[in-house]
Amino acid sequence: MPVFYDIDIPSRLMLGTAQYPSPRILTDAFRQSGAGIATVSLRREGGDGAGASFWQMIRDLGVAILPNTAGCHSVREAVTTAHMAQEVFQTDWIKLEVIGHPDTLQPDPFGLVEAARILTEDGFKVFPYMTEDGILAGRLLDVGCRVLMPWGAPIGTGLGLNNPYGLRSLRAQFPDVPMVIDAGLGLPSHAAAAMEMGFDAVLLNTAVAKAGDPVAMATAFAHALQAGALARRADPMPPRDMAAPSTPVIGMARLV
Amino acid sequence: MKITVNGELKHISATTLQTALVELGYADARVATAVNETFVPSSARAGQALAEGDRLEILAPMQGG
Secondary structure (H helix, E strand, O other): OOEEOOEEOOOOEEEEOOOOOOHHHHHHHHHHHOOOEEEEEEEEOOOOOHHHHHHHHHHHHOOEEEEEOOOOOOHHHHHHHHHHHHHHHOOOEEEEOOEOOOOOOOEOHHHHHHHHHHHHHOOOEEEEEEOOOHHHHHHHHHOOOOOEEEOOOOOOOOOOOOOHHHHHHHHHHOOOOOEEEEOOOOOHHHHHHHHHOOOOEEEEOHHHHOOOOHHHHHHHHHHHHHHHHHHHHOOOOOOOOOOOOOOOOOOOOOOO | OEEEEOOEEEEOOOOEHHHHHHHOOOOOOOOEEEEOOEEEOHHHOOOOEOOOOOEEEEEEEEEOO
């Protein structure tokens, strides 16, 4: 199971908490799937107590909390949001998002490194939402990140692992760094493929929350993660282009 | 004095962040605050003066991905 900043996490599934049909379904999705980390955010308090009731529900889940800086487009905004999240959620973990484009929600790699540097110096344990770029990964490690979270595909698309070569290359380049596929997954098979590539966990939200049955889908993802991780440990056969018979050829009857 | 609270114009009589939160109904709320885009930790709210036209952000836990 993954270890993030010296903390053992009991599951490879990290779940977002947005867009569920109801709080009850959110709670059931976490409990049935055994997800180990919940991502949360900060938004303007409307004065209706929604923030307090949400916080109580998340605390009752008994999972680790990972606040995000979702929607932040500048370093300053992300750093300020991280500090505000630290105070509210009482954790030094931060899922760092510095968004570079409003349509693709692609991370801004330059702002990301700068914000990660500042927050690491401020004592945060940064989980950077990043592209699968290996040079960017190196820069983020240089400034103190000890977990990396490359995207599978743009947030909310459900397209899966858009660049398998890039992700395999990133995994191979930094084999000892805990890595989470964050965003873009739509199906449990995508999660299984991520595990087969050697990633440590996945973080998803829309694929579960927007499924017809979010509780069943969260559970399906949990099973897929188990299967993929087991397959990775089982050392899969290398693929080949030519067919090779699995039934012995020697001893075959001469019938023609 | 007029200040902007979470994007809305408000009239308040409080002159510090701490008393403004009480006046605005956030006395016991689990919130984080920023004044003019700068984070103000809860320990510094009593000493944070507010001035006409200040922009106050009051943020609370919410769903996130």
